[in-house]
Amino acid sequence: MLRAEDDYFVQFPIEALEDGFLAWGMNGQALPQSHGHPVRVLIPGHWGETNVKWLDEIELLDEEMDGYWEQRGWHGTGPVNTVARLWSESMLDDGNVELAGHAYAGTRGVDVVEVSIDGGDTWQEAELSEPLPGEDVWRQWRFEFEPQGSQEVVVRAIDGDGTVQAEEQSDSFPRGATGWVSKTVNMMDASSS
Numbered sequence: 001m002l003r004a005e006d007d008y009f010v011q012f013p014i015e016a017l018e019d020g021f022l023a024w025g026m027n028g029q030a031l032p033q034s035h036g037h038p039v040r041v042l043i044p045g046h047w048g049e050t051n052v053k054w055l056d057e058i059e060l061l062d063e064e065m066d067g068y069w070e071q072r073g074w075h076g077t078g079p080v081n082t083v084a085r086l087w088s089e090s091m092l093d094d095g096n097v098e099l100a101g102h103a104y105a106g107t108r109g110v111d112v113v114e115v116s117i118d119g120g121d122t123w124q125e126a127e128l129s130e131p132l133p134g135e136d137v138w139r140q141w142r143f144e145f146e147p148q149g150s151q152e153v154v155v156r157a158i159d160g161d162g163t164v165q166a167e168e169q170s171d172s173f174p175r176g177a178t179g180w181v182s183k184t185v186n187m188m189d190a191s192s193s
Contacts, residue, residue: 001065002041003057010050011067012043012077019044019107022055043077044136045106047176050077075175080106082165084113084141084157086181092144097185099126100142105159112158113141119152120180126155150186 003009012020020043024031031037036053043051050069070076084103092098103110109131114123126143156165169179 001057001059001061001067002052002055003059004052005054005056008052008054009068010052010077011061011065011070012046012050016043016046016077044134045079045108046077047080073174079108080104081176081178082108082110082157082159082163083177084110084155084165084181086153086155086183089153089183089185095146096144097147098142098144099153099155099185100140101155101181102138102140103128103157104138105157105163107135108163109135109137109160110139110157111160111162113139113143114156114158115143115145116154117145117151119182120154123156147185150184153183153185155181 001009001011020041022039023036023042024039026032026035031040036055039055040053041051041055067076082103082105084101086099086101088098088100090098090100099115101113103113110128113126113128115126116123124143126141129140131137131139156167158164165180166178167180171177
């Protein structure tokens with residue numbers, strides 16, 4: 001159980017902590033108060049909300065206990081879901097539409113982002129940014145197409161294990177949001193973005 005000065009507490013299985021680390025600095029400086037000074041924990045592959053800031057105690061437990069999130073009905077500190085997000089659509093000078101966003105799958109990494117411009121009937125690979133150093137990083141993506149009026153665009157990611165982002169939509173509670181991202185894009189919307 002990791003406990004913070006502000007009474008926040010999270011329980012992680014030992015195997016999740018094996019790749020975790022304690023941070024007391026950032027960008028060559030002491031860790032700022034807003035980022036958890038004097039020390040915080042970072043556990044790769046787990047959402048930042050579960051990483052304890054202002055850490056003041058690490059307790060080894062003989063058996064599992066509910067942490068802050070579990071006591072509030074959340075699943076807990078499980079690995080992140082594979083997600084791709086669509087953040088922008090722009091009309092390019094040549095009349096094409098450019099879509100862009102990011103994808104994340106924790107330590108599994110993102111191998112592919114696919115885009116459908118026909119509501120999910122057919123898929124094409126988006127262009128991915130080069131992987132950043134490390135194994136727990138986001139990847140940006142972009143996709144360009146010639147618009148044909150109003151089109152239903154759908155985006156999904158495939159992680160390093162080959163798992164396709166879940167199609168079914170769910171809210172964040174209790175296990176993290178899932179679902180393909182979809183948006184209707186038409187030339188009028190794209191030209192004003």
